[in-house]
Amino acid sequence: MAAEVVDAALAVAEIERGDTVMVGGFGLVGAPLTLIEALVASPAARELTVISNNLGEPGKGLGALLLAGGVRKAIGSYFTSNPDVVAAHERGALEVELLPQGTLSESIRSGGAGLGGFYTPTAVGTQLAEGREEREIDGARYLFYPSLRADVALVRARTADELGNLVYDKTARNFNPDMATAGRIVVAEVDEIVPVGDLAPELVATPHLFVDYLVRAKLTL
Amino acid sequence: MSVSETIARRVAGHLRDGETVNLGIGIPTLVADFIEDRPLVLHTENGMLGVGPTPEGAAVDVNLVNAGKLPVSETPGAAYFSSSESFAMIRGGHVGVAVLGALQVDARGRVANWAVPGRPILGVGGAMDLLVGAQRVIVATTHVTKRGEPKLVETCTLPLTAERPVDLIVTEHATFAVRGGGLVLTEVAPGSSGEWVREHTGAAYRSEV
Numbered sequence: 001m002a003a004e005v006v007d008a009a010l011a012v013a014e015i016e017r018g019d020t021v022m023v024g025g026f027g028l029v030g031a032p033l034t035l036i037e038a039l040v041a042s043p044a045a046r047e048l049t050v051i052s053n054n055l056g057e058p059g060k061g062l063g064a065l066l067l068a069g070g071v072r073k074a075i076g077s078y079f080t081s082n083p084d085v086v087a088a089h090e091r092g093a094l095e096v097e098l099l100p101q102g103t104l105s106e107s108i109r110s111g112g113a114g115l116g117g118f119y120t121p122t123a124v125g126t127q128l129a130e131g132r133e134e135r136e137i138d139g140a141r142y143l144f145y146p147s148l149r150a151d152v153a154l155v156r157a158r159t160a161d162e163l164g165n166l167v168y169d170k171t172a173r174n175f176n177p178d179m180a181t182a183g184r185i186v187v188a189e190v191d192e193i194v195p196v197g198d199l200a201p202e203l204v205a206t207p208h209l210f211v212d213y214l215v216r217a218k219l220t221l
Numbered sequence: 222m223s224v225s226e227t228i229a230r231r232v233a234g235h236l237r238d239g240e241t242v243n244l245g246i247g248i249p250t251l252v253a254d255f256i257e258d259r260p261l262v263l264h265t266e267n268g269m270l271g272v273g274p275t276p277e278g279a280a281v282d283v284n285l286v287n288a289g290k291l292p293v294s295e296t297p298g299a300a301y302f303s304s305s306e307s308f309a310m311i312r313g314g315h316v317g318v319a320v321l322g323a324l325q326v327d328a329r330g331r332v333a334n335w336a337v338p339g340r341p342i343l344g345v346g347g348a349m350d351l352l353v354g355a356q357r358v359i360v361a362t363t364h365v366t367k368r369g370e371p372k373l374v375e376t377c378t379l380p381l382t383a384e385r386p387v388d389l390i391v392t393e394h395a396t397f398a399v400r401g402g403g404l405v406l407t408e409v410a411p412g413s414s415g416e417w418v419r420e421h422t423g424a425a426y427r428s429e430v
Contacts, residue, residue, distance in 0.1 A: 124383075
């Protein structure tokens with residue numbers, strides 16, 4: 001079934017207070033900035049658990065959602081680049097779950113793939129291993145991590161066709177293809193929407209069955 | 222040339238033609254500007270193989286960045302991929318070398334580069350994955366901290382990033398290899414001296430210089 005083309009406000013109206021939301025991007029690169037702006041303006045988008053590598057930059061991207069009081073918990077790998085995150089965490093206004101970047105991306109991938117979790121050698125013997133199940137497989141030590149899924153995933157691509165097939169742009173791809181598989185509802189913000197048949201099938205990075213809504217980008221880097 | 226650039230240039234000299242090399246945040250990403258036309262393939266954790274040097278002016282593309290979110294260029298044969306595929310390459314042992322920064326390195330060559338005690342631990346990035354997955358790990362770091370304290374220490378006071386020791390430590394003053402469970406001084410940089418290195422290294426090492 002074809003993805004529905006909607007405006008950003010309508011797309012984020014799917015998000016309710018307390019929901020878990022995945023947001024693509026590596027910093028602001030590949031982040032769906034138009035959708036994030038709509039989240040900031042949506043009164044229902046509060047007390048969210050946000051799964052994203054970072055929480056944007058001070059006042060920008062997810063950094064703006066944090067300042068608007070939209071984020072209760074952040075799950076990601078690198079928050080130190082936004083001092084507002086550190087400050088919110090220190091005054092007890094933000095819960096943070098830190099995962100190594102490869103563990104974060106694999107948690108999302110395996111969530112989208114219908115798995116319960118996976119064993120990784122990353123972080124064995126470190127402080128991040130505390131409280132995690134450890135198991136030896138073929139003589140090597142691994143930690144168990146459960147998969148991650150979201151109520152809604154917000155991703156950024158360059159081009160969609162009217163079905164919702166997605167093509168990305170350079171390193172703006174990053175977490176977006178993984179997150180596009182792991183949301184119950186998936187919204188893709190794109191620069192352009194082309195007719196069905198215009199995208200070379202071999203170049204489609206996210207097949208359309210993952211995508212529910214398309215939103216045209218109004219904000220770009 | 223800045224101290225960071227000096228270290229990056231020295232690291233480039235330790236890379237072997239034909240290797241696939243991941244560059245981490247900080248000094249390591251500067252290595253891309255010292256590769257010139259050597260047959261090396263640079264990998265960046267945010268999803269690219271075939272990273273080229275820093276672009277000039279109009280060639281900067283906001284969607285083309287390295288692990289430090291700084292602009293890079295594309296070399297012929299480059300490829301883009303998702304974060305999970307990028308880390309499958311790293312953990313799966315498909316990346317030959319990782320170049321990482323460090324806060325401290327201990328006498329066994331184990332690195333601490335992600336957390337500072339007394340401050341909330343809010344960033345880890347890809348360092349832990351790179352330390353378990355890369356075939357060879359090179360640390361690129363200043364020899365001492367901004368306060369002048371040695372970064373090579375007998376025991377790390379900061380939490381370790383992995384149990385696995387690194388293979389090589391390159392500073393602006395010296396190069397140490399990790400062999401037989403300990404540090405071996407293999408090179409003193411031009412303009413530095415064995416005496417300076419001895420006075421500013423907090424870990425025991427054997428010298429081959």
